[in-house]
Amino acid sequence: MNAIETIKLTKKFDKLTAVDGVDLTIEEGEFFGFLGPNGAGKTTTISMLSTILRPTSGSANVWGYDIVKEQDKVRKSIGVVFQEPSVDDDLTGMENLEFHARLYKVPKDTMASRTKELLELMELTDRSKDLMKTYSGGMRRRLEIARGLLHHPKVLFLDEPTLGLDPQTRRLIWKYIDKLNKVENVTMLLTTHYMDEADYLCNRIAIIDNGKIVACDTPANLKDGMGGDIITLTLSTPPPANSEKIKKAKKDLENLGRVLSVSLVKDTIKLTASKGETLIPPALNVLRDNKIDVRSVSLHEPTLEDVFIKFTGRKLRDEVEGNKQHMVKAMKQHRRFRH
Amino acid sequence: MSDVYTIWLREMIRYVRAKSRIITSLAMPIIWLALLGTALGTMMENSPLLPEGMNYVQYIAPGIIGMAILFTSIFSGISIIFDREFGFLKEILVAPVSRLSIVLGKALGGTTTAMIQGIIMFCLALFFGVSFGSELGNAGGIVVTILFMFLIGLSFVSIGIAIASKVESMEGFQMIMSFLIMPMFFLSGALYPIDVLPGWLKALTYIDPLTYGVDGLRYAIQGSQTAQFPLWVDFGVLSAFSIFALVLGAYLFKRS
Numbered sequence: 001m002n003a004i005e006t007i008k009l010t011k012k013f014d015k016l017t018a019v020d021g022v023d024l025t026i027e028e029g030e031f032f033g034f035l036g037p038n039g040a041g042k043t044t045t046i047s048m049l050s051t052i053l054r055p056t057s058g059s060a061n062v063w064g065y066d067i068v069k070e071q072d073k074v075r076k077s078i079g080v081v082f083q084e085p086s087v088d089d090d091l092t093g094m095e096n097l098e099f100h101a102r103l104y105k106v107p108k109d110t111m112a113s114r115t116k117e118l119l120e121l122m123e124l125t126d127r128s129k130d131l132m133k134t135y136s137g138g139m140r141r142r143l144e145i146a147r148g149l150l151h152h153p154k155v156l157f158l159d160e161p162t163l164g165l166d167p168q169t170r171r172l173i174w175k176y177i178d179k180l181n182k183v184e185n186v187t188m189l190l191t192t193h194y195m196d197e198a199d200y201l202c203n204r205i206a207i208i209d210n211g212k213i214v215a216c217d218t219p220a221n222l223k224d225g226m227g228g229d230i231i232t233l234t235l236s237t238p239p240p241a242n243s244e245k246i247k248k249a250k251k252d253l254e255n256l257g258r259v260l261s262v263s264l265v266k267d268t269i270k271l272t273a274s275k276g277e278t279l280i281p282p283a284l285n286v287l288r289d290n291k292i293d294v295r296s297v298s299l300h301e302p303t304l305e306d307v308f309i310k311f312t313g314r315k316l317r318d319e320v321e322g323n324k325q326h327m328v329k330a331m332k333q334h335r336r337f338r339h
Numbered sequence: 340m341s342d343v344y345t346i347w348l349r350e351m352i353r354y355v356r357a358k359s360r361i362i363t364s365l366a367m368p369i370i371w372l373a374l375l376g377t378a379l380g381t382m383m384e385n386s387p388l389l390p391e392g393m394n395y396v397q398y399i400a401p402g403i404i405g406m407a408i409l410f411t412s413i414f415s416g417i418s419i420i421f422d423r424e425f426g427f428l429k430e431i432l433v434a435p436v437s438r439l440s441i442v443l444g445k446a447l448g449g450t451t452t453a454m455i456q457g458i459i460m461f462c463l464a465l466f467f468g469v470s471f472g473s474e475l476g477n478a479g480g481i482v483v484t485i486l487f488m489f490l491i492g493l494s495f496v497s498i499g500i501a502i503a504s505k506v507e508s509m510e511g512f513q514m515i516m517s518f519l520i521m522p523m524f525f526l527s528g529a530l531y532p533i534d535v536l537p538g539w540l541k542a543l544t545y546i547d548p549l550t551y552g553v554d555g556l557r558y559a560i561q562g563s564q565t566a567q568f569p570l571w572v573d574f575g576v577l578s579a580f581s582i583f584a585l586v587l588g589a590y591l592f593k594r595s
Contacts, residue, residue, distance in 0.1 A: 050433050075435040086426035090353050102345040103434040147430075 008058035020211035033202035042191035079153035104151035138169035229276030346444020402529020415449025416499015449496030473562030483559035500588035
């Protein structure tokens with residue numbers, strides 16, 4: 001059975017198209033990831049799938065229920081861990097969980113055992129009677145994840161679950177959610193702009209950019225799709241991107257045997273090639289012949305970052321800030337106009 | 340129904356926990372009653388506007404109780420803005436709970452806290468020497484007092500919910516305070532008898548729903564000697580308004 005299915009799912013905020021015709025199928029039990037910069041449309045997609053936003057056009061099913069016509073059934077089937085905090089600070093951790101259990105009609109006896117189990121899993125047992133406002137960021141996140149799982153959802157949405165957390169806490173949270181996916185067979189839809197997170201957790205990844213899915217496959221296949229190793233050449237004085245000098249150098253590099261692609265981002269040239277180590281000397285020769293100075297060279301196996309660059313022509317981090325501000329502004333304006 | 344209870348319960352837990360807020364929200368009515376009541380009272384001594392033998396503190400006490408309820412209930416309704424700002428509203432909105440249950444839970448929660456504040460204020464007024472007694476008898480007077488506290492609370496918590504559904508952030512808050520809450524209080528006849536006012540001002544007091552709340556409280560606490568309208572008029576108008584406000588709040592919340 002498919003846990004999630006979308007057909008041409010689209011959301012527009014005035015002129016900005018946040019999600020642009022997304023077609024997606026996620027199977028039961030899958031750990032699926034949306035990888036993309038902030039403002040790419042990940043949160044908007046999750047908001048639609050969790051019935052908070054109505055799609056502008058297109059349709060989607062979650063656990064077989066239509067997200068517009070069968071909102072109540074969708075809500076019963078899902079759990080959501082939002083990007084922004086969503087706990088009541090004036091209640092204790094336990095009270096937040098109880099409130100949730102009541103809203104989702106979790107039977108009292110199940111509630112007691114389930115809460116105990118989840119609190120232990122998230123290592124929060126001894127803090128459960130403390131007010132939320134005394135929790136650290138990581139503890140809050142863990143409580144929110146526990147809460148999202150309390151009612152045994154079929155599908156759990158995790159929107160940037162480790163944003164702003166320290167590396168140690170991130171690792172812990174990864175461990176937990178990975179376990180939940182495997183032990184309880186909860187279908188997971190995670191959004192992130194951390195490559196390593198997507199790589200570590202997800203069975204399948206959709207790279208999303210400007211509201212569109214540009215690639216969708218397993219992390220291994222995406223990286224294999226690069227066709228070999230990545231050679232990164234950092235230039236000491238990079239010529240302008242469209243100068244004749246650099247165009248010629250690129251062409252010469254492409255003509256070396258086994259080179260699959262050449263890309264230039266800021267001051268680095270990236271080559272993709274099989275047996276990359278044997279290509280370093282000829283590549284350096286080409287650049288020297290073109291009078292381009294190289295400051296450093298490195299060779300590595302492809303990462304999701306390289307995959308992202310291949311599909312979007314940009315680094316993931318470059319776009320983060322600008323895009324986010326653009327998005328926030330557009331959404332604010334949208335709200336203002338609506339009223 | 341259990342959803343309404345769940346939302347109501349959260350309001351109660353939050354109310355009981357915020358002890359400092361309980362005290363600060365009573366401070367203003369107490370100051371009004373003790374300082375303004377006493378100060379203006381000296382001016383109003385033997386005034387023909389007041390029934391014989393009644394001092395001014397006694398006269399404004401029902402209005403000040405109404406004020407405590409008005410403030411508490413409007414703020415309870417508006418607290419939806421905080422829930423939105425701090426993210427908790429999302430948790431409620433993705434839950435399998437109807438929007439109507441959310442509004443009802445919030446409205447009844449706010450009404451309950453407002454009634455508790457009103458009852459505390461009522462006891463404080465008695466402590467300040469305000470006397471209690473009407474044609475309704477002691478038991479009847481208390482029942483009608485509490486009934487009107489409920490209606491005032493429900494009306495204005497619903498108005499608060501309606502406002503919160505329309506206002507995006509706390510920025511518009513000061514405006515609501517200056518242009519809605521204070522005028523509503525001043526026009527309600529809490530501080531002076533309505534029938535001596537000039538015609539245009541009198542008309543304004545008649546369209547203020549709080550007028551009927553204060554008048555009903557007045558009737559229940561002091562009897563017909565200071566009330567402007569018959570009790571059934573107060574009850575009818577305020578009941579109708581509270582239902583209207585609740586429907587409006589539910590409608591706007593659902594749309595937002």
